[in-house]
Amino acid sequence: MTVLSGKIKVGLIGMGAIGERVLRQFQQHNEIDIAALCDRNADSLNKFKDELPNVSLYLDHLDMLKDESIQLIYVGVPPKFHHKIAIDVIRNGRHLLCEKPLANSTEEALEMVEEAEKTNIVHAMNFPMVYSQAFQVFKNKIMDGELGSVKKVELNLHFTEWPRKWQQNEWISSREQGGFIREVAPHFIQIIHDVFGEMSIVRSSVEYPENEDLCETSFISSMKLSGGIPVLFNGLAGIGQKEDLSLKVFGDQGTLEIENWGTLSQTRADDNGNIIPIDSADKENVVDELVKAIKGDAAKLVSFKEGYAVQKVLDDILMAK
Numbered sequence: 001m002t003v004l005s006g007k008i009k010v011g012l013i014g015m016g017a018i019g020e021r022v023l024r025q026f027q028q029h030n031e032i033d034i035a036a037l038c039d040r041n042a043d044s045l046n047k048f049k050d051e052l053p054n055v056s057l058y059l060d061h062l063d064m065l066k067d068e069s070i071q072l073i074y075v076g077v078p079p080k081f082h083h084k085i086a087i088d089v090i091r092n093g094r095h096l097l098c099e100k101p102l103a104n105s106t107e108e109a110l111e112m113v114e115e116a117e118k119t120n121i122v123h124a125m126n127f128p129m130v131y132s133q134a135f136q137v138f139k140n141k142i143m144d145g146e147l148g149s150v151k152k153v154e155l156n157l158h159f160t161e162w163p164r165k166w167q168q169n170e171w172i173s174s175r176e177q178g179g180f181i182r183e184v185a186p187h188f189i190q191i192i193h194d195v196f197g198e199m200s201i202v203r204s205s206v207e208y209p210e211n212e213d214l215c216e217t218s219f220i221s222s223m224k225l226s227g228g229i230p231v232l233f234n235g236l237a238g239i240g241q242k243e244d245l246s247l248k249v250f251g252d253q254g255t256l257e258i259e260n261w262g263t264l265s266q267t268r269a270d271d272n273g274n275i276i277p278i279d280s281a282d283k284e285n286v287v288d289e290l291v292k293a294i295k296g297d298a299a300k301l302v303s304f305k306e307g308y309a310v311q312k313v314l315d316d317i318l319m320a321k
Helices: 017-027 042-046 061-065 079-091 106-118 133-143 185-196 286-294 304-318
Strands: 008-013 032-038 056-058 072-075 095-098 123-125 150-159 199-207 218-225 230-237 244-251 254-259 263-267
Touching: 008 017, 008 061, 017 032, 017 072, 017 286, 032 061, 042 056, 056 061, 061 079, 072 079, 079 095, 079 106, 095 286, 106 304, 123 286, 123 304, 133 185, 133 254, 133 263, 150 185, 185 199, 185 230, 185 244, 185 304, 199 304, 218 304
Parallel strands: 008 032, 008 072, 032 056, 072 095, 095 123, 150 230
Antiparallel strands: 150 244, 199 218, 218 230, 244 254, 254 263
16 A cells, blocks of 8 residues: 555545544544535534635535545445445545444445455444453453353343434434444444454344334344354343443353443452453544554554444344344
8 A cells, every 4th residue: 555645634424423523533633634524414514614614515425536635534424325435435446434334234235345355445444442441451351361261241232212312313213224233232243253253143033113114122132152152132222221331241250341331340259340440541543543554554443344244243133033
């Protein structure tokens, strides 16, 4: 890959809540220059006009791609548009950061992988948790054998309501492309794959409301890791408790749990458990790693191929009868 000089020009497609969050990450990097923003909703763009007067604003991503100075594109649109936009970006030879899930089906995800791997572009998925200090400690403790022989992995996703108050939009509650299985579970599926390898679905049950336009209200999925280690996913929305997300690993020498994205605790048979202190300042992030990769240096990125593996699990869960 050609090593670039000067700042990397970035265009962002999809300026909802997550898109704005990624914009702020890009702005904090001194080797990034925000060149363009794109969203089909003019109101989503107009709120950035005063703050970013020198940034080009587009309603159509194809118009943005005509600007050949843009080297890196972030795609943060709803899932059913990932495939079309990503293929356009790849075929225009731009580096690409895509939101999760990778696509809206395994077929779309596979084509995105194949197209990206044909080219010399950097392609990555936005999985922030993989860069967190909590995850690094979590993975290291398991790899170092602190839990002994792993007996089970369990994921619980409990939501007071879905969508959450900050997620009110036209698609996040839809059965077609929304729901907490697609929006939240991928973070944890990717982590499980990173630590233990890929899972295979044994059985899955998904509950839906009577309104066929609305997403799931609960699900239970049973999986197996290589070596036969069982994995259980349990999700429920619309309950009278504060949101609680937890990934727990059970071993014969102890347990380890990440709760609500960043609280890490460890328990042994002879104690009541301890919260593990975590440095709140993460040493890595996806923007730093993208810059490294674009410059031709070794980088830690979640590839489209890894995103495809996550997509297969999602589709197996969602296609359950």
